[in-house]
Amino acid sequence: MGETGAAVIIGVGPEQGLGAALARRFAAEGLHVYLAGRSEEKLHRVASSIRQTGGSATAVVADATHEAEVEHLFSVVGDTGQGVEIAAYNVDSNIPSLLLETDAETFSLLWRQNCLGAFFFGKAVVRAMQPRSRGTLFFTGATASLRAKPPFTAFATAKAGLRALAQGMAREFSPQGIHVVHAVIDGVINGERARNQFPDYVKAKGEGGLLELEAIAETYWAMHRQHPSAWTHELDLRPYKEPF
Structure with missing residues (x-):
């Protein structure tokens, strides 16, 4: 354990999910991990498992699509004085639907969860990282971030927006010492959801x-540890068997 400070992960669900895996990896390095998501039960289960292995974690119920809840999450972090x-x-919501069967509510929901929440x-x-001029911000993308295929056109539209947001933020805030990474998960994750x-x-x-x-979590950690003279903004991860 070598690092001090905080890691904040939103989109934490089951223990066998990417959000929880990232939390465990960052906690193993000595960071206090703030777990955020909509299910209090799942958050506390992950937090408890981290503490049982010697890590430090706090669960905060927050819906990424509500700006006030995101701001509350960071107020909880800020009150401790820990640097982020x-x-x-890590919010990833997908609803398969052919275009002519996709209503405005579904299209808007996918955009809010995959893109608008990322903006908030x-x-x-x-704002949390600027005072210290350092930190790594990850956005978890998908195959759909790069190409749209039915019945996932609405999902791809939102994920492409997320990618554009990450690109713009990287260009604006990298010179301030903030490393923005867009990770394309090109394949199926071996977790509870799948x-x-x-x-x-x-x-x-x-x-x-x-x-x-x-x-995946190990790769995220490697990106965080990169020297600023050789930062990666976007990378894709897939199983060696996966066609692309």
């Missing part, structure tokens, strides 16, 4: 066909 070293926007979160993160929602697909992928949670 790492922040990750990103602003709050920058195994519950499409188990047959997971089985068909076979050994080595899914992204492992700990491997």
Whole structure:
């Protein structure tokens, strides 16, 4: 354990999910981790598991699509006086729907969760990091960030917006010492969500066909540790078996 300060992750769900995996990895380095999401039960379960292994964590219920709740999250962090070293926007909501079957409510919901919430979160993160002129901000993207395919056109529209937000923030705030990373997850993550929602697909992928949670988290940590003379803004992660 070598780092001090805080890591803030929004979009934390089940223990076998990417948000929780990131939290465990950052906590293992000595950072106090703030876990944010909409399910209090899931947040406390992840926080408890981190504490049981010697880490430090605080659960804060927050919906990323409500700016006031995001601001409250960072007020909780700010009240402790801890500097934010790492922040990750890990909200990922997807609803398959062919275009002519997609109503305005669904389209707007996907945009709010995948893009607007990232805007609220990103602003709050920058304000927290600017006084110390350092920190890493991660946005978790998807295959759809780069290309749209039915029945996920609405989802891709939102993820493409997230990518544009990350690019603009990187160009604006990198000179201030804030490292903005857009991570494209190009494949299926081996977590609770995939195994519950499409188990047959997971089985068909076979050994080595899914992204492992700990491997993704390790890559995020490596990005945080990069020297500022050689920062990565965007990278893509996929299983070695995955076609692209």
